[in-house]
Amino acid sequence: MKNILTTAAVLFGMTAFAQVGINNTSPKATLDITAKTGGTRPEGLIIPQLTGDQIRAATTATPTPVYGTDQKGLIIYATTADSAPAGATASITAPGYYYFDGSAWQKVITGTVANTDLATGTGGIYKGSGSLSGNTTVTQGANTLAFTSTATNGFSVDGTTLSVDAANDRLGIGTAAPLARVHISGAGGAGGDHLRMTNTGSDWALASENAGVQNGITGKASLTFVNRINSYRTMTIGEDNSFRIGGNIATGNAALSIDGPTNKVGIGINVPNATLDVRAASNGSTPEGIIAPRLSLTALQGYNYGGSQTGAIVYVNSASGTPTGQTANVTTVGYYYFDGSAWQKILNTSSGDTTNDAWTNDTTNAMVKIGTKADGTARAAGTDFVVKDDGKVGIGTATATSLLDVVADNKGTLGQDDISLSSYNSTGPSPGLIFRTARGTAAAPANLQNGDDLSNIIFAGRIGGK
Known part of the structure; x- marks a missing residue:
């Protein structure tokens, strides 16, 4: 009996506060166990061990389960998994330590969660389906959280x-x-929006709209940008490749529109009725019209235009420079069009002749001439009317050699080649041919001197080939 008591005294030391010590006499906690050796023998605490099925049977025993709220915090070691985990033992899926939380068994996680634990659902990561019991926040700090998968719906x-x-x-x-x-995919949110971008003072949406009239492309679905502040559709692209941008598209007043099926372009209208259909932006209270590209003569000479630019129209706002080549006709400010080889001036009714027989420039021969007959067809040889750059006038000839050079070839109405002068007035004088001769110049004439001819009328006939 003495030996037993001695052993008990060695093994247990109890304080006045009911703290128990094993292998020590000064326990520092409710139960304080000190190793008996330096590791030469097995040391540790072996918790009661049961199989998973035994734990399930005790937990679900009727009429009174073995484990209840009085056993909350109890720890046990499951030597095997529960063969049919469910209810209170749903977590007992592998051997290990488990504690009872008052209603169910929870696995005790120790150390670092290894991949092998994750594969079996250990470590708080679901292997199968499950539910959160409340709001959950993952505090990552400076740690990353990554998911890797090869599944199509990973x-x-x-x-x-x-x-x-x-x-x-x-x-x-x-x-x-x-x-x-x-x-x-899908109908989107409010107003059919699929993507919404908001900031202070701005609210934009990107939507895939079904066919309707609100997108400005009647009967066609579209990709649409919407200003959600005023619900204006600012740009739509239809399934037929039509395009609308700016203005108020829903009311038919797109700032710019392209009709996909016809390639017609509209300004101020959703559905253009011609290759280019421009509608006034106001009732005249703001400037309206079309302004062609404005270039100086020098700028226009910076590019060599070709056949692909035939019909191009520009407004020359400065004729300063030397007209030459394609720009030989560009001598004044105004509108010009390119005819495929040269720029031609577009005249108005108050600034020049607009009929088919209008004067044209012939820079090669240094003269201007009547280009065509009244019907627009080419003039025949001998019907020329030209004014050369040196002031000579040719009628019936393009090679005037005198101040006035008239050449007629069977043109007289009386059977002869005639120059006819007619005069009509109330006093009855006959027509006159006046010759005035002076020395000097027209700007500064001087008197004749003895021996000067007053005038000459020369009659010459062709004799001997001359």
Whole structure:
């Protein structure tokens, strides 16, 4: 009896505060166990051990379970998994330490969670389906959180609300089978919006609209940009390749429109009625009209225009320079069009002759001439009317050699080549041919001197080939 008591005294030391010490006499906690050796023998604490099935049977025993709220915090070691985990033993899926939380058994996690633990659902990561018991926050700090997958729907929220196709590097919103890097599917949010971008003072939306009239492309679905502050559609692209931008598209007043099926372009109108259909932006309270490109003569000479520019129209706002080549006719400010080889002036009724027989420039021969007959057809040889740059006038000839050079070839109406002068007045004088001769110049005439001819009328006939 003495030996037993001695052993007990060695093994246990108790304080006045009911603290128990094993292998020590000064316990520092409710139960304080000190190793008996330096590791030459097994040291440690062996918790009661039961199989998973035994734990389940005790927990579900009727009429009174073995484990209840009085056993909350109890620890036990399951030597095997529960063969039918459910209810209170749903977590006993592998051997290990478990504690009772008052209603169910929870696995005790020790050390670093290894990949092998994750494979079996250990470590707080679900292997199968489960539910959160409350709001959960993951505090990462400076640590990263990464998911790796090779599945087509490797990560999803509510099925199709958000889906990550890890196999093809795609993100689906509204679809679990995205067809592009980012694929948004479905009717969208308010107003059909699929993407909404807001900031202080701005609210923009990108929507895929079904066929209607609100997108400015009647009967066709479209991709639409919407200013949600005023609900104006600022740009639409239709399934028929039509395009609308600016203005108020929903009311038919796009600032710029392109009709996909016809390639017609409209300004201020949704559906243009011609190749280019321009509608006034106001009732005349603001400037209206079309302003052609404005270039100086020098700028116009900076490019050599060709056949592909035939019909081009420009407004020359400065004729300063030397007209030459394609710009030989560009001598004044105004509108010009390119005829495929040279720039031609567009005249108005108050600034020149607009009929087919208008004067044209002939820079090669240094003269201006009547280009065509009244009907617009070419003039025949011998019907020329030219004014050369040196002041000579030719009638019936393009090679005037005198101040007035008239050449007629069977043109007289009386059977002869005639120059006819007619005069009509109330006093009855006959027509006159006046010759005035002076020395000097027209600007500074001087008197004749003895021996000067007053005038000459020369009659010459062709004799001997001369």
